[in-house]
Amino acid sequence: MLTALTIKNYALIDHLQVDFTNGFSIITGETGAGKSILLGGLSLILGKRADLGSLKNPENKCIIEAVFDVSNYKLQHLFQTEDLDYDAQTIIRREILPSGKSRAFVNDSPVNLSSLQALGERLIDIHSQHQTLKLTEHTFQFQVLDALGKTEKELKTYKETLKSYKSVQKELDTLLNTKSEAIKEHDYNVFLLNELKEANLIDGELEALEEEYETLNNIETIKERLSEAYQQLTDEQIGAISTMTAVKNSLQKVAHVSNVYNDLFERVNSCCIEMDDIYAEVHNLQEHVEADPSRLDEVNTKLQVLNNLFQKHQVALVAELIEIRERLDEKVAVTENLDETIEAKTSEVLIYKEKLDTIAGNIHQKREKAIPSLLKQLNKILIDLGMPNATFNIALQQTTTYFNNGKDELEFLFSANKGGQFNALKKAASGGELSRIMLAVKLILSKYIKLPTIMFDEIDTGVSGEISNKMGDIMLQMSENMQVFSITHLPQVAAKGHSHFKVYKKDVDNKTQTNLIKLKEDERVKEIAQMLGGADLSASAMAHAKELLN
Numbered sequence: 001m002l003t004a005l006t007i008k009n010y011a012l013i014d015h016l017q018v019d020f021t022n023g024f025s026i027i028t029g030e031t032g033a034g035k036s037i038l039l040g041g042l043s044l045i046l047g048k049r050a051d052l053g054s055l056k057n058p059e060n061k062c063i064i065e066a067v068f069d070v071s072n073y074k075l076q077h078l079f080q081t082e083d084l085d086y087d088a089q090t091i092i093r094r095e096i097l098p099s100g101k102s103r104a105f106v107n108d109s110p111v112n113l114s115s116l117q118a119l120g121e122r123l124i125d126i127h128s129q130h131q132t133l134k135l136t137e138h139t140f141q142f143q144v145l146d147a148l149g150k151t152e153k154e155l156k157t158y159k160e161t162l163k164s165y166k167s168v169q170k171e172l173d174t175l176l177n178t179k180s181e182a183i184k185e186h187d188y189n190v191f192l193l194n195e196l197k198e199a200n201l202i203d204g205e206l207e208a209l210e211e212e213y214e215t216l217n218n219i220e221t222i223k224e225r226l227s228e229a230y231q232q233l234t235d236e237q238i239g240a241i242s243t244m245t246a247v248k249n250s251l252q253k254v255a256h257v258s259n260v261y262n263d264l265f266e267r268v269n270s271c272c273i274e275m276d277d278i279y280a281e282v283h284n285l286q287e288h289v290e291a292d293p294s295r296l297d298e299v300n301t302k303l304q305v306l307n308n309l310f311q312k313h314q315v316a317l318v319a320e321l322i323e324i325r326e327r328l329d330e331k332v333a334v335t336e337n338l339d340e341t342i343e344a345k346t347s348e349v350l351i352y353k354e355k356l357d358t359i360a361g362n363i364h365q366k367r368e369k370a371i372p373s374l375l376k377q378l379n380k381i382l383i384d385l386g387m388p389n390a391t392f393n394i395a396l397q398q399t400t401t402y403f404n405n406g407k408d409e410l411e412f413l414f415s416a417n418k419g420g421q422f423n424a425l426k427k428a429a430s431g432g433e434l435s436r437i438m439l440a441v442k443l444i445l446s447k448y449i450k451l452p453t454i455m456f457d458e459i460d461t462g463v464s465g466e467i468s469n470k471m472g473d474i475m476l477q478m479s480e481n482m483q484v485f486s487i488t489h490l491p492q493v494a495a496k497g498h499s500h501f502k503v504y505k506k507d508v509d510n511k512t513q514t515n516l517i518k519l520k521e522d523e524r525v526k527e528i529a530q531m532l533g534g535a536d537l538s539a540s541a542m543a544h545a546k547e548l549l550n
């Protein structure tokens with residue numbers, strides 16, 4: 001419920017502050033007084049894009065602030081989804097800066113326009129002639145029928161199931177679309193995989209093979225050099241071992257003289273020990289180094305295989321070849337099990353379709369059950385609104401297509417004349433008839449769901465007399481369940497409001513300003529009298545105004 005509205009520096013409004021109550025509120029004013037400005041300000045609160053030209057004084061910022069009582073709207077989940085701070089008394093503020101930048105706040109927290117629009121849709125419904133066209137849209141027609149059919153729970157389950165169904169169906173379509181290509185690639189992938197498997201790849205083996213190849217390929221040179229080293233180590237006259245032993249013996253004789261000689265002796269002794277180890281290693285290698293032509297061929301062949309694989313797959317490491325082998329293994333396995341996977345996925349799709357069919361069937365039944373009640377109420381209200389020959393029919397047919405809200409196709413059919421043919425509502429009803437039909441629909445909806453504050457913008461245009469009186473009664477009846485505003489030029493409607501506000505213009509310092517005030521009882525009598533008889537207040541107009549108010 002809208003409880004307060006403040007507008008500063010917007011269009012012709014310098015500063016406006018007004019409080020509202022529940023029930024049926026009337027807004028009147030002469031043509032051009034600024035009712036559209038008021039709606040424009042509210043539209044900014046609902047998330048409409050700001051226009052720098054809206055600033056009354058371009059040097060100051062424009063501020064529009066509205067306070068809503070949302071305690072009965074069950075909006076906690078929406079606030080959580082949009083990451084907003086929930087408060088039963090929610091304050092929405094829009095600011096348009098002189099720079100042209102626009103800012104929006106909900107309970108003093110900055111928000112973007114999409115979040116503001118999502119919230120605004122749940123707070124105020126500005127019902128204009130353009131909005132009346134929603135009545136001809138299938139989405140809105142389904143909303144009406146579903147409200148009466150109480151399908152909210154089923155629709156939620158259906159939408160969740162439909163989302164899962166579409167996801168699984170997409171996976172199945174992908175499998176089917178790639179099946180032919182996968183089969184074409186399968187034989188080649190199998191060839192590559194077998195080639196890599198036959199190579200018996202081991203991570204790090206390339207370096208070992210290259211080292212072994214160098215050893216086997218230079219075996220005679222190695223044997224020759226080992227023999228030379230052995231001789232140089234063991235020769236009795238000039239061998240390194242004999243020489244080092246002689247040096248050690250000489251230093252041992254003076255090692256006791258001082259630490260300097262003893263340290264030198266120890267160093268030479270260590271060299272002798274190391275020399276003995278070198279001798280043993282050379283002797284061992286000399287004993288075991290032998291030519292092995294068959295192993296050389298084997299290593300050379302393995303290196304050629306690896307090099308060919310490196311070139312074919314454009315890599316340089318055995319580890320990379322192993323990764324390619326594993327990926328090919330997966331591809332081949334997927335292709336070989338593709339039919340089995342497709343069969344399993346097809347079964348999954350069928351399970352979801354069965355669930356959807358069941359839920360959609362329940363939704364269809366509830367909708368069918370709601371149609372007679374909706375038609376009865378519509379036709380009765382339309383008679384009261386001066387359309388006694390108007391008749392509604394609702395065509396609901398279940399299809400094989402999974403729509404976002406079930407499997408039904410819906411059409412609101414209308415005949416304005418007795419015995420006339422039924423046609424689609426958008427073709428059969430005039431603008432004035434659509435306005436009255438929409439009013440009837442909103443009245444019916446208000447009985448079944450919690451509607452936001454609704455503001456009728458001259459919905460009674462083009463009607464008069466008893467019909468306008470009935471339209472006022474309908475809006476008054478709606479206000480029992482919700483907050484209703486009506487911008488009207490008709491005194492019969494204006495007299496039914498619980499409260500009455502007037503939009504007017506006045507000149508201040510040679511500048512025109514628009515303002516909004518709540519009328520007191522005597523002011524209200526005068527306002528309705530002027531609506532009846534013009535600016536000159538006659539006794540009969542005043543009497544008639546009092547009669548309407550009473």
